[in-house]
Amino acid sequence: MILKSIQNIFHEELKSISTIEEIDSVFYMLIDHFYKVTRIQLALNPEILVENDEPILRALSMLKQQMPVQYIIGESEFYGLNFKVNEYVLIPRPETEELVAWLLNHVNPERKIKILDIGTGSGSIAISLSKHLPQAEIYAMDVSTDALHIARQNADSNAVNVEFIEADILQTTNLKNFKFDVIVSNPPYVREQEKAFMKPNVLDNEPHLALFVKDNNALQFYKAIIHFSKASLNKGGLLFFEINEYLGKEMISLLQENNYTELELKQDIYRKDRMIKGVKS
Numbered sequence: 001m002i003l004k005s006i007q008n009i010f011h012e013e014l015k016s017i018s019t020i021e022e023i024d025s026v027f028y029m030l031i032d033h034f035y036k037v038t039r040i041q042l043a044l045n046p047e048i049l050v051e052n053d054e055p056i057l058r059a060l061s062m063l064k065q066q067m068p069v070q071y072i073i074g075e076s077e078f079y080g081l082n083f084k085v086n087e088y089v090l091i092p093r094p095e096t097e098e099l100v101a102w103l104l105n106h107v108n109p110e111r112k113i114k115i116l117d118i119g120t121g122s123g124s125i126a127i128s129l130s131k132h133l134p135q136a137e138i139y140a141m142d143v144s145t146d147a148l149h150i151a152r153q154n155a156d157s158n159a160v161n162v163e164f165i166e167a168d169i170l171q172t173t174n175l176k177n178f179k180f181d182v183i184v185s186n187p188p189y190v191r192e193q194e195k196a197f198m199k200p201n202v203l204d205n206e207p208h209l210a211l212f213v214k215d216n217n218a219l220q221f222y223k224a225i226i227h228f229s230k231a232s233l234n235k236g237g238l239l240f241f242e243i244n245e246y247l248g249k250e251m252i253s254l255l256q257e258n259n260y261t262e263l264e265l266k267q268d269i270y271r272k273d274r275m276i277k278g279v280k281s
């Protein structure tokens with residue numbers, strides 16, 4: 001079938017659940033993935049024909065069932081790198097790229113520092129940091145064996161050295177008695193009560209282990225990480241968190257109560273309180 005005709009079918013069949021821009025963006029990802037045809041090539045040659053339209057039409061039926069395109073093609077881009085993803089890992093988000101960029105602005109790439117990423121998932125934060133900080137020793141923790149399996153593959157395919165550790169941060173107060181210079185985390189932070197506002201593509205497909213916390217204990221992971229940092233973060237060390245946009249004030253209080261200084265709450269490009277940093281005193 002001609003790719004342009006398939007694009008028209010996509011528009012027709014997905015218009016009730018997606019915007020035109022979203023449909024086009026997903027369609028271009030799919031034709032690149034399945035047929036190695038780029039958006040520009042299609043624009044220059046709208047008559048491009050594909051012999052086997054079965055994979056892209058199968059993808060269309062998965063999209064209609066609200067499966068994210070990244071899970072359909074099994075990969076996602078983050079900080080200019082390619083990451084394998086599946087149902088055991090969160091699809092890395094643009095907000096988290098902002099966290100990585102912010103962190104990179106605060107460390108000296110020439111220094112041999114130790115960094116720990118807690119709740120690494122696909123390894124997106126740890127692996128991007130490792131690419132940009134070749135002198136640093138990077139560690140990454142997750143409680144999920146299945147997530148770590150993907151994260152290890154991503155470290156290999158991106159040719160970086162990250163030490164992955166399977167551990168539960170809610171039960172861990174130190175790792176091999178290491179002291180880190182930087183601890184970064186994008187932990188689960190969505191309250192159960194927020195489920196009602198979430199889109200089905202996230203709610204029905206992404207791992208709930210990566211997303212949700214109890215309404216009455218929304219800062220559970222931040223508290224555990226701060227507790228862990230008592231023994232495991234060097235004095236003067238940096239703590240970077242991605243946070244729930246509704247809990248910026250609570251996060252400032254939590255870090256103040258624990259004597260973190262030089263606190264900065266930062267908004268993402270959508271002007272939502274999305275990340276916070278502090279220095280251990």
Ligand SMILES: C[S@@+](CC[C@H](N)C(=O)[O-])C[C@H]1O[C@@H](n2cnc3c(N)ncnc32)[C@H](O)[C@@H]1O
Pocket residue numbers: 089090091092093096118119120121122123124125141142143144147167168169170186187188189209210211
């Ligand atoms: C929001 S996801 C972040 C994934 C990745 N760092 C990113 O930013 O795309 C949170 C991660 O925390 C992990 N996690 C959940 N509970 C945990 C626990 N008790 N200890 C360690 N990791 C945990 C999940 O498996 C998931 O990979």
